[in-house]
Amino acid sequence: MTFEQMWRDLDPIGRSASSGGYFRQPFGSAERECHAWFLEQCAARGLEVESDGNGNTIGWWRTGEGQGVLTGSHLDSVLDGGAYDGPLGVVSSFAAIDLLRDRGFVPQRPLGVGAFVEEEGSRFGLACLGSRLMTGAISPAAAQELRDRDGVPLPDAMAASGLDPSLGPGRLLEGVGVFVELHVEQGRDLVDRGAAIGVASEIWPHGRYRFDFTGEANHAGTTRMEDRHDPMLTYAMTAMAANEQARASGERATFGRIEAVPNGTNAVPSRVTAWLDARCATDDSLEKLVTEIGRMGHDRAGRDGTGLSVTAESVSARVGFDPDLAGRLADGHDGGAWPIIPTQAGHDAGILSAAGIPTAMLFVRNPTGVSHSPAEAAETADCLAGVEALATSLERLAGEGATE
Numbered sequence: 417m418t419f420e421q422m423w424r425d426l427d428p429i430g431r432s433a434s435s436g437g438y439f440r441q442p443f444g445s446a447e448r449e450c451h452a453w454f455l456e457q458c459a460a461r462g463l464e465v466e467s468d469g470n471g472n473t474i475g476w477w478r479t480g481e482g483q484g485v486l487t488g489s490h491l492d493s494v495l496d497g498g499a500y501d502g503p504l505g506v507v508s509s510f511a512a513i514d515l516l517r518d519r520g521f522v523p524q525r526p527l528g529v530g531a532f533v534e535e536e537g538s539r540f541g542l543a544c545l546g547s548r549l550m551t552g553a554i555s556p557a558a559a560q561e562l563r564d565r566d567g568v569p570l571p572d573a574m575a576a577s578g579l580d581p582s583l584g585p586g587r588l589l590e591g592v593g594v595f596v597e598l599h600v601e602q603g604r605d606l607v608d609r610g611a612a613i614g615v616a617s618e619i620w621p622h623g624r625y626r627f628d629f630t631g632e633a634n635h636a637g638t639t640r641m642e643d644r645h646d647p648m649l650t651y652a653m654t655a656m657a658a659n660e661q662a663r664a665s666g667e668r669a670t671f672g673r674i675e676a677v678p679n680g681t682n683a684v685p686s687r688v689t690a691w692l693d694a695r696c697a698t699d700d701s702l703e704k705l706v707t708e709i710g711r712m713g714h715d716r717a718g719r720d721g722t723g724l725s726v727t728a729e730s731v732s733a734r735v736g737f738d739p740d741l742a743g744r745l746a747d748g749h750d751g752g753a754w755p756i757i758p759t760q761a762g763h764d765a766g767i768l769s770a771a772g773i774p775t776a777m778l779f780v781r782n783p784t785g786v787s788h789s790p791a792e793a794a795e796t797a798d799c800l801a802g803v804e805a806l807a808t809s810l811e812r813l814a815g816e817g818a819t820e
């Protein structure tokens with residue numbers, strides 16, 4: 417089956433007719449349909465399927481000896497996301513295995529295609545939940561407590577989708593000697609460089625922080641402006657301050673999700689909950705940025721007669737990918753070395769790297785540079801260049817004399 421055929425199979429699953437964006441919520445019907453497709457692709461290639469109790473799955477081409485070379489990515493999406501973030505890595509992995517087999521390549525070690533669950537944290541709020549559980553970066557006890565927006569606990573959501581949850585590190589990681597994740601680029605670095613393929617150098621530290629603003633519910637008409645304790649106002653001023661602060665220091669601060677209670681047009685709200693996504697070049701600067709935004713929020717709350725509490729929900733430290741491995745994949749290509757570039761987006765590759773697995777990432781050019789939006793894009797020619805690049809990388813890692 418070609419890359420294009422596989423892409424067409426996945427294309428309608430979870431796509432909104434109105435926006436053209438995708439919502440493949442972890443353990444929801446669209447994501448499970450993608451997962452069923454994943455299992456079909458494994459079966460069609462004779463890959464041996466191994467799953468853990470967290471919902472992560474690997475299809476192994478059992479060949480050669482020793483720990484395997486894992487590729488793959490994730491199948492879940494953000495709310496109204498693009499088609500490529502995640503699935504491009506999975507589809508490209510199957511296509512790369514087909515290419516290697518067509519070439520008669522004989523791997524010296526097993527080759528696996530993986531699908532990690534809840535990479536986006538769109539349902540349970542914690543980024544890369546599947547790979548964190550698999551590597552022990554989050555305890556099963558903490559994961560048991562996670563709830564989605566409707567209050568459904570993680571194990572219940574898994575059970576409702578037909579899984580038998582057994583959270584925590586299982587044996588899946590033991591088979592993994594090295595991981596390469598191919599991903600659509602989520603910015604315009606490769607466009608600006610005129611390159612179709614790049615290799616990751618690092619992932620910026622990033623985190624999600626819940627800001628709970630409390631105030632006093634009251635009538636929108638009869639309450640004089642000076643008598644209000646309006647948490648929406650405190651939120652709005654905090655969001656402006658966060659934007660200014662991040663701009664001034666070349667960092668990122670985004671309030672992308674809010675909830676207001678009671679969310680009525682003609683009432684001052686009693687409570688506003690807003691989630692800050694913050695990203696910086698260093699762990700120190702991330703901590704400083706979030707502390708400063710919190711300080712400004714508290715300062716504003718003091719003036720508005722409102723309250724604020726800040727809770728870190730998901731924090732990912734800086735990841736520097738193995739520079740030797742990145743260099744080994746980037747060098748020695750017709751047309752020159754692939755550029756090695758940083759990213760501000762989080763990935764399961766970052767979690768596996770932090771767990772001590774030699775890890776690399778390949779990026780495929782995205783002409784819009786847009787991601788986490790229906791406008792996310794990649795040209796078919798670049799996707800096919802990505803398949804070729806991944807196949808070449810797997811050859812280097814699983815061929816004769818591979819050392820990683």
Ligand code: GLV
Nearest residue numbers: 536760761762763
């Ligand atoms: C995941 O794509 C993230 O960076 O939030």
Ligand code: MN
Nearest residue numbers: 501502535599
């Ligand atoms: Mn992704």
Ligand code: MN
Nearest residue numbers: 494501536788
């Ligand atoms: Mn994403």
